Amino acid sequence: MDSDRVKLLGTWASSYTHRVQLALKLKGVEFEYVEEDVSKKSPLLLLNNPVHKKVPVLIHGDKPMAESLVILEYIDETxxxxxxxxxxxxxRALARFWCRFADEKLGPAVGMVFRSTGEEQKAAVGQVYENLKLLEDELRDGLFKERRFFGGEKIGVLDIVIGCGSYWLCVFEEVAGVKLVxxxxxxRFHSWLRDFEEQKEVKEIIPPADKLLEYAKGLHQMLMMMNQEQKP
Ligand SMILES: N[C@@H](CCC(=O)N[C@@H](CS)C(=O)NCC(=O)O)C(=O)O
Structure with missing residues (x-):
């Protein structure tokens, strides 16, 4: 076993996977990427993430680890x-705080916009706006004021975490027929996102917009059908 070998189990449309890919790229770490089909999980994935059975999983030598936020910190320390x-x-504490905000508040609200319709969707759009407003205020007047990125002049952990989910906002806007960004x-959030998306390493990892759109349309159709079936 080569103790320096780095393997990443991921799936192409997963923003959690993109976080890890981007961090490794920014660090210049060579890695082998293994595409997983999460509808048919491989023995390698089940063996290395028996608790959550999700991607991404990073395997460094013979050491596996899961959960993107945990992996990002491991990468930075290694x-x-x-x-x-x-x-x-x-x-550092604030960066962790806002990373958790992205995963626990902003992300779920965006997911709800995508899954719901009518009044429920309206309420979810309201929640996304509330959360984006909080980020906008931080960028304008808070700790990140006058910074190009949350991380300063260069992309940091919070840019990775929020940025890798944010390109979905435009895709969801188109599929769900709502305005989010x-x-x-x-x-400030809008110009930060455009700047983030223009970075070379970011361009290398985000899948083409038409591929994301096609994927999101299929998923949305399936979710809408499931909603119909659940109605009494
Ligand atoms: N909290 C996890 C979330 C990872 C996650 O939700 N991964 C999805 C792909 S985007 C997955 O593997 N889903 C398979 C499943 O839920 O069974 C992280 O930050 O890594």
């Missing part, structure tokens, strides 16, 4: 070049 976590403990309501 490969020191181009740090993605802030050096200052308070800033309003450039007038959220000018």
């Amino acid at each position: 490969w020191k070049d181009n740090p993605i976590m802030p050096e200052n403990p308070y800033e 309003d450039s007038e309501a959220f000018p």
